[in-house]
Amino acid sequence: MPPVPSTPDAARSEGGDSTFEQFLEFVPDAIVGVCQSGHIVLVNRHAEELFGYEREELEERELDLLVPERFRRMHPKHRANYFRRPYPRSMGADLKLFAVRKDGTEFPAEISLSSIDWNGEQIAAAAVRDVSRHRESERERARRKAFGSLEASSQEAVERLAGAIEMYHPENSRHVNRLASIAAMLGTRLGLDAGRVLLLRAAAPMHDVGMIVTPGGVLRKRGKLTPSERERMQSHTTVGHSILAGSKSELLKMAATIALTHHEWFDGSGYPQGLSGEEIPIEGRIVAVADVFDALLSDRPYRLAYDVEQATGMVAEESDTHFDPTVIDALLNNVDEAMALRG
Numbered sequence: 001m002p003p004v005p006s007t008p009d010a011a012r013s014e015g016g017d018s019t020f021e022q023f024l025e026f027v028p029d030a031i032v033g034v035c036q037s038g039h040i041v042l043v044n045r046h047a048e049e050l051f052g053y054e055r056e057e058l059e060e061r062e063l064d065l066l067v068p069e070r071f072r073r074m075h076p077k078h079r080a081n082y083f084r085r086p087y088p089r090s091m092g093a094d095l096k097l098f099a100v101r102k103d104g105t106e107f108p109a110e111i112s113l114s115s116i117d118w119n120g121e122q123i124a125a126a127a128v129r130d131v132s133r134h135r136e137s138e139r140e141r142a143r144r145k146a147f148g149s150l151e152a153s154s155q156e157a158v159e160r161l162a163g164a165i166e167m168y169h170p171e172n173s174r175h176v177n178r179l180a181s182i183a184a185m186l187g188t189r190l191g192l193d194a195g196r197v198l199l200l201r202a203a204a205p206m207h208d209v210g211m212i213v214t215p216g217g218v219l220r221k222r223g224k225l226t227p228s229e230r231e232r233m234q235s236h237t238t239v240g241h242s243i244l245a246g247s248k249s250e251l252l253k254m255a256a257t258i259a260l261t262h263h264e265w266f267d268g269s270g271y272p273q274g275l276s277g278e279e280i281p282i283e284g285r286i287v288a289v290a291d292v293f294d295a296l297l298s299d300r301p302y303r304l305a306y307d308v309e310q311a312t313g314m315v316a317e318e319s320d321t322h323f324d325p326t327v328i329d330a331l332l333n334n335v336d337e338a339m340a341l342r343g
Contacts, residue, residue, distance in 0.1 A: 029127040033118060034063050036083050038076065041123055050130060052102035068100045082113070082124055099128065107132045175294055180204035181341040182290040182331075183283075189330040190282070200283055203255035207262050207287050210240030237263055237272050254283055262287045267321045277324075285324040289315060289331055292322075294342065308339060 024031050024042075030050040033042025043058045051058070051066055058065070063079075064072045099109040112127040184201035192200065211219065214236050218229045225233060240259030244252050261275065261284030268276030296311040306314070312335055319328040331338060 027127070029112075029129055031125060031127055032058075032063075032066070033116070033123045033125045034079070035118075035121055035123050036079070038063050038079055040065075041121075042118060042125060047128070050101075050128065051099070057102075066099050068098050068106050071098065079124075083122065096131075175298060176205040176208070178294045178342045179207075179287070179290045182294060182338050183286050185334065185337055185341060186286050186290060186327060186330050187283075189334055190286070190326065192282070199251055199254050200286065202251055203258055203283070204287050204290070206240070206244065206255040207258045207291065208236060208240065209243055209255075210236030210238070210259060213239050234263070234271050237261075257281050258283050258287050260284070262291060264288070265322050266324050270322075280324075285327050289323050289327045293331060293338070297342065308335065 024044040027044060027046065030047035031042065031044040032040060032047050035041050040058050040061055040063060043055045045055075047053075047058070048055055053065075063075065067075060096108065096110055098106050100106050107130050110129045110131045114125050114127075115122055116125050117123075118125075180201050183204045184197050187197040187200045214233055218225065218233055221229070237260050241256050244256035244259055247253060247256075258281075260272070261280050264270040264273065264275040264280045264284060266277060266280070266285070268274050293311060293315050296306045296314055297308065299305045312332060315323060316328060316332060319325045
């Protein structure tokens with residue numbers, strides 16, 4: 001919007017309204033006028049709609065009413081600097097800050113300022129626009145771009161590494177994809193940002209890449225493992241980490257972390273490092289739950305699949321020992337979605 005033009009008092013009609021005031025009601029932006037004392041003296045209907053106040057609630061109130069509390073301390077200084085400049089003064093839409101509505105919600109705003117005469121007094125008239133939707137669309141474009149870059153630069157490596165596991169350990173072929181989908185869902189429910197969830201979804205299938213050095217006889221053994229066999233089995237965490245670590249790729253860094261930590265237990269009794277609680281990276285804690293949950297629902301050479309009630313009961317019993325309770329809660333609150341993701 002171009003700077004609001006100055007208007008003399010002579011423009012006022014006998015009824016007390018001015019042509020300029022009438023014009024402001026049709027301007028597509030919220031208009032708020034502030035005098036040198038910091039009080040609001042001018043409001044149009046779009047400002048009422050944007051901020052959620054009636055006009056009478058804003059006029060003669062301090063501008064701080066529309067400013068988040070953390071920014072109020074600087075406003076008197078900025079206002080004084082503005083009115084100290086030669087009059088009239090205009091400024092384009094190059095102010096970007098936060099505003100607050102009557103209900104307490106904040107939003108990013110873009111503001112154009114102009115100095116105008118109002119009732120014989122110099123005031124600052126601000127045209128205010130809510131740009132939250134614009135920022136959201138920018139984030140969405142960035143997310144899509146990041147995902148496209150991820151697919152282009154890393155997906156082939158993911159598929160090749162996961163494929164190596166499947167060739168050596170065929171019963172894992174569908175498990176790794178189901179596990180990854182469930183892990184991504186849990187990450188979303190736990191509040192991970194979209195980019196991190198995308199990395200988690202892509203990295204999770206590589207959690208057992210270290211299994212390629214574990215003998216097939218050990219992997220498929222039905223009875224109890226000997227101490228040496230158990231040590232060989234457990235070494236897949238450190239082997240997987242050594243395969244994936246050292247890359248500059250954020251995807252492979254996360255995959256290395258998951259490979260190393262998805263067998264750590266929340267109470268510290270897991271392996272290979274005996275980490276506990278939040279010492280275990282959240283991705284490792286999420287994949288641990290998704291891995292065991294899907295495995296319990298799947299046939300294995302030594303047992304048949306459990307039903308969903310049995311599987312959820314078994315993982316719930318190990319909350320706060322094997323598993324992070326917050327991850328278990330996220331699973332139990334979204335079991336239907338997890339089951340749908342399994343197909």
